[in-house]
Amino acid sequence: xxxxxxxxxxxxxxxxxxxxxxxxxxxxxxxxxxxxxxxxxxxxxxxxxxxxxxxxxxxxxxxxxxxxxxxxxxxxxxxxxxxxxxxxxxxxxxxxxxxxxxxxxxxxxxxxxxxxxxxxxxxxxxxxxxxxxxxxxxxxxxxxxxxxxxxxxxxxxxxxxxxxxxxxxxxxxxxxxxxxxxxxxxxxxxxxxxxxxxxxxxxxxxxxxxxxxxxxxxxxxxxxxxxxxxxxxxxxxxxxxxxxxxxxxxxxxxxxxxxxxxxxxxxxxxxxxxxxxxxxxxxxxxxxxxxxxxxxxxxxxxxxxxxxxxxxxxxxxxxxxxxxxxxxxxxxxxxxxxxxxxxxxxxxxxxxxxxxxxxxxxxxxxxxxxxxxxxxxxxxxxxxx
Numbered sequence: 001x002x003x004x005x006x007x008x009x010x011x012x013x014x015x016x017x018x019x020x021x022x023x024x025x026x027x028x029x030x031x032x033x034x035x036x037x038x039x040x041x042x043x044x045x046x047x048x049x050x051x052x053x054x055x056x057x058x059x060x061x062x063x064x065x066x067x068x069x070x071x072x073x074x075x076x077x078x079x080x081x082x083x084x085x086x087x088x089x090x091x092x093x094x095x096x097x098x099x100x101x102x103x104x105x106x107x108x109x110x111x112x113x114x115x116x117x118x119x120x121x122x123x124x125x126x127x128x129x130x131x132x133x134x135x136x137x138x139x140x141x142x143x144x145x146x147x148x149x150x151x152x153x154x155x156x157x158x159x160x161x162x163x164x165x166x167x168x169x170x171x172x173x174x175x176x177x178x179x180x181x182x183x184x185x186x187x188x189x190x191x192x193x194x195x196x197x198x199x200x201x202x203x204x205x206x207x208x209x210x211x212x213x214x215x216x217x218x219x220x221x222x223x224x225x226x227x228x229x230x231x232x233x234x235x236x237x238x239x240x241x242x243x244x245x246x247x248x249x250x251x252x253x254x255x256x257x258x259x260x261x262x263x264x265x266x267x268x269x270x271x272x273x274x275x276x277x278x279x280x281x282x283x284x285x286x287x288x289x290x291x292x293x294x295x296x297x298x299x300x301x302x303x304x305x306x307x308x309x310x311x312x313x314x315x316x317x318x319x320x321x322x323x324x325x326x327x328x329x330x331x332x333x334x335x336x337x338x339x340x341x342x343x344x345x346x347x348x349x350x351x352x353x354x355x356x357x358x359x360x361x362x363x364x365x366x367x368x369x370x371x372x373x374x375x376x377x378x379x380x381x382x383x384x385x
Contacts, residue, residue: 021066022161022221026228030239038067038134042242049243053338056210056248060167061240062231069137070157070218071144074127079151087128090147091121092267092286094277098123103190103205107267107275108132108140113291114263115270116143118255122192122205129203131162131216133257147287161224166214166248168382169236174215177230178204189213189383198230210245211252211381250344251337253306253376259317260304260332260346268295269348271304302329303354306376307345309362309369312336314343320363321347321371328353331362339379345371 021040028034032043043064045052055061075081084095093106100123108117117136122129132140137156144154165174174197175184182193184204192205200223208214219227231237246256255261261270266288273281276292284293309315314335321329329349337344345362353360358373 021064022224023064023066023228026225027064027239032239032241035242037242040067040134042067043239045241045243046239049241049247050338052238052240052244053247055238056167056212056240056244057339058168059238060165060170060173060214060234060236061210061244062228062237063164063166063240063245064161064224064228065134065164065216066161066221066224067134068162069130069132069134069140070160070162071130071132071137071141072124072127072155072157073130073144073148074153074155076151076153081149081151083127083152086148086152088280089286090144092276092280092289092292093121094279095123095128096279097277100124101192103192103207105275107272108143109267109286109288109292110143110263111287112263113266113288113295115257115261115265115267115272116140116263117257118261118272118275120207124192124203135258157218159221160218161221163217163219163224163228163231164208164210164214165217165231165237166208166210166212166240167236168213170212170214171384173231173234173236174204174217176234178202184215187215187384189385197227200227202227206384209252209254210248211254211377211379211383212248213382213384247335247338250333250335250346251339251377251379252381253346253378255304255346256333265304265348266291266295266300268292269300269303299351301351302348303351304332305329305347305349305354306374306378307331307334307347307360307362307371308374308378309334309343309345309371311369312343313364313367313369315345315362315364315369315371319345321349322361322363322368323353323358328360337378343369344378346376349373 027043034041178195180195187206203218319331334345362369
């Protein structure tokens with residue numbers, strides 16, 4: 001099976017023609033292999049997943065993530081409402097410690113504490129800017145509308161594009177084209193600011209989902225092609241597809257919604273309790289709080305772990321994890337790690353088998369693959385702190 005078909009098999013992608021994003025023609029003009037993802041045609045690769053993965057690790061890769069949902073929450077005109085309190089009733093976030101232009105990871109939970117989505121929250125201007133997953137954005141908007149009072153407007157910024165420039169040389173390439181009150185190189189991880197990018201208004205945060213240093217760039221959709229062309233004109237930058245984005249986030253130990261986290265899992269067993277801020281863990285007052293508190297006090301039956309595999313065969317989502325003849329878990333993400341030269345995986349396993357160094361096996365295509373529980377991230381993160 002080729003690397004491209006393995007990626008499609010892992011994420012369940014099909015080559016169809018759904019809604020169109022601003023950079024669709026630009027991707028096709030650069031020879032991208034397009035597949036359906038989250039309801040849109042998206043580039044899975046240009047010159048090859050392996051090459052694109054390694055290029056991002058050593059230089060800078062430009063990712064189109066415009067399928068993600070960009071939302072802006074603010075009080076309705078004339079409304080007298082405590083926006084922070086309203087949002088804290090919907091999310092397990094502590095907004096009292098979130099400064100202006102700072103970014104924080106959080107979770108959207110259902111009433112039973114299952115994970116509906118993970119998202120990024122930024123205090124921006126007089127409101128809150130959120131980036132949610134593309135495959136869940138419409139459901140997220142509906143859930144937020146249910147959780148939030150009518151005095152809070154939820155604005156879907158569907159006329160904006162979102163780019164991610166990731167890699168150790170991203171700051172050099174991007175700095176040549178931005179101006180503003182903030183020096184781009186001075187931004188720390190999970191901080192953002194308003195800039196002019198080649199004269200275009202841009203909101204830029206030092207963040208991403210690859211484990212590398214880098215930036216996420218929100219710009220008007222009408223300017224997306226010219227900005228993408230400009231950045232890829234820099235010698236450090238190449239366009240990168242979804243295939244390498246998936247292998248990079250897997251090496252970084254970052255879960256993918258719909259695979260490594262679903263409504264069947266809670267924040268504690270998913271290893272995402274940092275998305276429930278400390279004050280909220282004790283105070284509660286958000287959907288699913290009872291489960292979070294119970295799981296923290298009593299523990300969970302299973303937990304998400306990293307697995308390093310022997311040999312060259314990769315494990316795929318749904319493969320059984322075994323200890324002897326006993327089934328003790330299931331793989332939720334797996335693939336070949338180009339930076340390590342070996343296959344890796346994430347899985348949920350029985351808590352008693354989750355300690356680092358535990359020897360397990362994965363049943364894959366009638367074979368048993370030896371695997372060992374290892375710490376995550378598999379490849380050290382290189383965020384600029």
